Amino acid sequence: MGAGSTVHKATPLSRRTARWFDARLGAASFARKALDKVFPDHWSFLLGELALWSLIIVLATGVYLTFFFDASTEEVVYQGSYVPLQGVEMTKAYASALDLSFDVRAGLMMRQIHHWAANVYLATTVVHLMRIYFTGAFRRPRELNWLIGVAMLILSIVNGFVGYSLLDDQLSGTGLRIAYNIAISVPVGGTWLASLFFGGDFPGPDLIERLFVIHILLLPAVIVALVGAHLALVARQRHTQFPGPGRSERNVVGERVWPTFAAKGLAVFLLTTAILSALGGLAQINPVWLYGPYRPAEVSSASQPDWYMGWLDGALRLWPGWEIRAFGFELPTPFYPSVLLPGVTFTLLALWPFLEARFTKDRREHNLLDRPRSRPLRTAFGMSTLAFYTVLFFAGASDVLAATFQTSVNGLFRTFRILLLVAPPVAGFVTYRLCREMVRRDRPGASAEATAVAPAAPDDGAARRREVAPEDAPEHDPASTAGVARR
Amino acid sequence: MSDGREPPTGEHRRAELVVAGAFVVSIVAALLLAVVYVVGGQPQLEGTFLGLALGGMGVGVAFWARCFMPSDEVTEERPELASSEDEVAAFTASFEAGEQTLARRGLLAKLGLGALGALGLAAVFPIRSLGPRPGAGLATTPFGGAGRLRLVDGEGHPIRPGDLARNQLLTAWPEGHVGAADAPTLLLQFDPGEFVPLPGREGWTVENVVAYSKLCTHTGCPVGLYQTELDLLLCPCHQSTFDVLHGAEPVFGPAARPLPQLPLDVDDQGFLIATADFSAPVGGGYWDRGRSS
Numbered sequence: 136m137g138a139g140s141t142v143h144k145a146t147p148l149s150r151r152t153a154r155w156f157d158a159r160l161g162a163a164s165f166a167r168k169a170l171d172k173v174f175p176d177h178w179s180f181l182l183g184e185l186a187l188w189s190l191i192i193v194l195a196t197g198v199y200l201t202f203f204f205d206a207s208t209e210e211v212v213y214q215g216s217y218v219p220l221q222g223v224e225m226t227k228a229y230a231s232a233l234d235l236s237f238d239v240r241a242g243l244m245m246r247q248i249h250h251w252a253a254n255v256y257l258a259t260t261v262v263h264l265m266r267i268y269f270t271g272a273f274r275r276p277r278e279l280n281w282l283i284g285v286a287m288l289i290l291s292i293v294n295g296f297v298g299y300s301l302l303d304d305q306l307s308g309t310g311l312r313i314a315y316n317i318a319i320s321v322p323v324g325g326t327w328l329a330s331l332f333f334g335g336d337f338p339g340p341d342l343i344e345r346l347f348v349i350h351i352l353l354l355p356a357v358i359v360a361l362v363g364a365h366l367a368l369v370a371r372q373r374h375t376q377f378p379g380p381g382r383s384e385r386n387v388v389g390e391r392v393w394p395t396f397a398a399k400g401l402a403v404f405l406l407t408t409a410i411l412s413a414l415g416g417l418a419q420i421n422p423v424w425l426y427g428p429y430r431p432a433e434v435s436s437a438s439q440p441d442w443y444m445g446w447l448d449g450a451l452r453l454w455p456g457w458e459i460r461a462f463g464f465e466l467p468t469p470f471y472p473s474v475l476l477p478g479v480t481f482t483l484l485a486l487w488p489f490l491e492a493r494f495t496k497d498r499r500e501h502n503l504l505d506r507p508r509s510r511p512l513r514t515a516f517g518m519s520t521l522a523f524y525t526v527l528f529f530a531g532a533s534d535v536l537a538a539t540f541q542t543s544v545n546g547l548f549r550t551f552r553i554l555l556l557v558a559p560p561v562a563g564f565v566t567y568r569l570c571r572e573m574v575r576r577d578r579p580g581a582s583a584e585a586t587a588v589a590p591a592a593p594d595d596g597a598a599r600r601r602e603v604a605p606e607d608a609p610e611h612d613p614a615s616t617a618g619v620a621r622r
Numbered sequence: 623m624s625d626g627r628e629p630p631t632g633e634h635r636r637a638e639l640v641v642a643g644a645f646v647v648s649i650v651a652a653l654l655l656a657v658v659y660v661v662g663g664q665p666q667l668e669g670t671f672l673g674l675a676l677g678g679m680g681v682g683v684a685f686w687a688r689c690f691m692p693s694d695e696v697t698e699e700r701p702e703l704a705s706s707e708d709e710v711a712a713f714t715a716s717f718e719a720g721e722q723t724l725a726r727r728g729l730l731a732k733l734g735l736g737a738l739g740a741l742g743l744a745a746v747f748p749i750r751s752l753g754p755r756p757g758a759g760l761a762t763t764p765f766g767g768a769g770r771l772r773l774v775d776g777e778g779h780p781i782r783p784g785d786l787a788r789n790q791l792l793t794a795w796p797e798g799h800v801g802a803a804d805a806p807t808l809l810l811q812f813d814p815g816e817f818v819p820l821p822g823r824e825g826w827t828v829e830n831v832v833a834y835s836k837l838c839t840h841t842g843c844p845v846g847l848y849q850t851e852l853d854l855l856l857c858p859c860h861q862s863t864f865d866v867l868h869g870a871e872p873v874f875g876p877a878a879r880p881l882p883q884l885p886l887d888v889d890d891q892g893f894l895i896a897t898a899d900f901s902a903p904v905g906g907g908y909w910d911r912g913r914s915s
Contacts, residue, residue: 173697247665312841313842316906319906319907326757330754330755372703384700387698402683405676405679431802432844438858463912464913467878467906469841500703534858534861
């Protein structure tokens with residue numbers, strides 16, 4: 136007893152707390168494994184991390200905003216401190232967004248951090264997706280995580296749109312009206328879809344209330360669950376790594392999570408939050424008080440969606456006025472660019488790992504990443520896809536560009552329509568040639584190094600059933616094989 | 623980053639100073655943030671100090687990790703992901719053992735699944751409560767009601783053809799329905815002789831005034847920009863362009879159909895009235911639009 140209590144006194148409180156939990160959970164060995172986990176290091180692995188931290192900031196600021204925002208379509212007369220709108224009739228939703236911006240201390244900063252963080256979250260998500268694509272990180276065994284990622288991307292785009300549609304300002308109402316018209320453009324069931332979602336004809340009696348539940352409960356819950364699954368799969372399968380000395384398909388080379396990797400992660404989190412806070416305070420975003428309350432007959436020129444909706448807006452603009460009418464039924468114009476195009480886009484995106492595996496007949500496990508140049512076809516296809524959506528993105532700002540550069544909108548439309556057809560093949564061709572050329576220039580040095588450092592085959596190879604790609608991945612690349620043959 | 627050994631003392635000392643300095647900046651900024659809040663708040667200062675408070679901590683931790691934490695590379699074996707044959711066999715045995723007890727009461731199991739399915743089917747029906755059956759509302763506006771409704775301005779005042787001027791747009795509404803989402807109407811005046819009505823709509827204008835739905839036939843945005851020298855209406859959302867003097871036919875952009883026209887007349891007091899509803903359902907197209915009009 137006496138000896139026991141002296142030990143107790145010498146043990147710090149944190150240790151005793153840890154013991155208390157371990158006695159109930161038996162988590163010491165699991166926790167040790169987590170601390171010892173090895174994480175490969177490369178600047179591009181930071182992109183997903185940035186998306187994660189931005190999402191956490193979106194969630195944190197969003198919770199704060201819900202304390203003040205009143206998602207109600209009830210009409211009130213504004214009496215707050217923003218003079219130009221005093222005495223104007225508006226919905227409670229818009230009035231509470233104004234109060235949040237002018238009468239709640241630090242409310243405007245929180246609102247703007249929330250909006251900035253949402254934009255940065257989607258931007259880093261998309262760049263992270265590009266990193267995964269161009270390095271081939273989606274290949275076996277990571278197809279499931281690719282699918283989870285694509286699902287998160289779609290839900291996040293939707294939730295971003297729903298979020299800025301909540302405030303019931305002129306811009307958000309205009310966006311919702313477009314969304315309503317897109318819904319009714321769906322063949323056969325479109326008008327039912329729109330009526331059930333909006334609760335009737337546009338604008339619908341309680342649309343804002345519905346959007347609010349979707350924005351703060353439904354979609355965030357699903358997204359957070361998917362983030363959990365995304366990270367759990369990374370932990371289970373271990374992170375990919377670039378080829379290099381001592382690195383093989385069967386090992387992970389990098390820093391241990393504790394303490395260096397964790398400290399760096401914390402630093403990145405703090406710096407991300409710092410930059411988003413500074414943006415939230417200093418850089419104006421979505422100044423809803425300038426747009427005024429939503430009125431169905433009003434619209435301002437240069438109505439622009441948030442950046443991640445830009446490609447859809449561009450597609451809506453560029454798609455010509457082709458309407459198919461037969462037997463009294465019609466397939467309206469918006470259906471193709473705003474229902475069919477995103478449908479095809481996200482279906483192909485989700486299926487990509489499986490399509491590529493079928494095309495290359497490579498179904499082995501890959502833990503070493505490709506350099507984009509060593510897969511010229513994949514890289515070229517990726518670049519030409521990017522070119523397509525980039526043209527759509529800029530077409531979505533055609534009126535702003537026309538005003539900025541003092542040129543005619545009509546001329547810009549024609550230019551964008553031509554670019555949409557020409558830019559993807561050109562981007563793909565140029566990329567392909569560049570990749571081939573870079574591989575050709577790399578080859579003498581690179582192959583010597585690869586043979587010098589290639590580790591011996593694992594000795595338990597016979598016991599392993601999985602098929603792992605050989606260390607020198609590029610040798611399976613048709614392009615680089617051709618390069619070897621030429622030499 | 624070298625090999626994880628502590629740097630020599632001079633460098634060591636400098637790094638310590640950077641970390642300490644960053645943390646001090648963070649503390650000061652956090653206190654200033656609190657002061658700004660108490661004094662009444664100011665968005666730019668709040669953002670700056672919150673950014674500095676977090677950024678100071680971030681820089682401090684980053685330098686700490688860089689200079690005083692091990693950065694040596696560790697190699698770890700990747701675990702085998704797929705289970706071994708024995709594990710798979712053991713799982714299959716356990717699963718099949720359980721499955722057999724179910725199979726012995728096959729009918730009961732099927733009935734149980736049937737109960738679950740029936741409940742699932744029943745649970746679909748409440749979706750129907752989310753909104754009314756679509757249809758009539760899409761095809762008609764308040765103008766299509768029983769009476770010949772007057773057109774009124776945003777304040778509800780009736781309008782005479784003489785109130786309008788060339789090169790000016792007036793947004794009008796059906797009387798008693800100002801602000802109705804499906805009813806905004808554009809009134810335009812043209813000079814005698816320049817307007818070319820669509821076939822069958824010869825009598826739809828009155829005293830050189832024509833009325834169109836303000837909702838774009840593409841995605842329903844208000845067509846609010848009037849290019850007076852060309853007599854074109856431009857939609858600011860996707861730049862569909864309509865020719866005002868020729869039945870508002872689309873001449874550019876993604877819209878496929880003309881803006882629906884409203885047949886006009888004047889009542890005995892000389893105010894503008896609509897003699898019927900718009901020539902077609904307003905706004906964007908939908909599957910059975912042709913059947914509902």
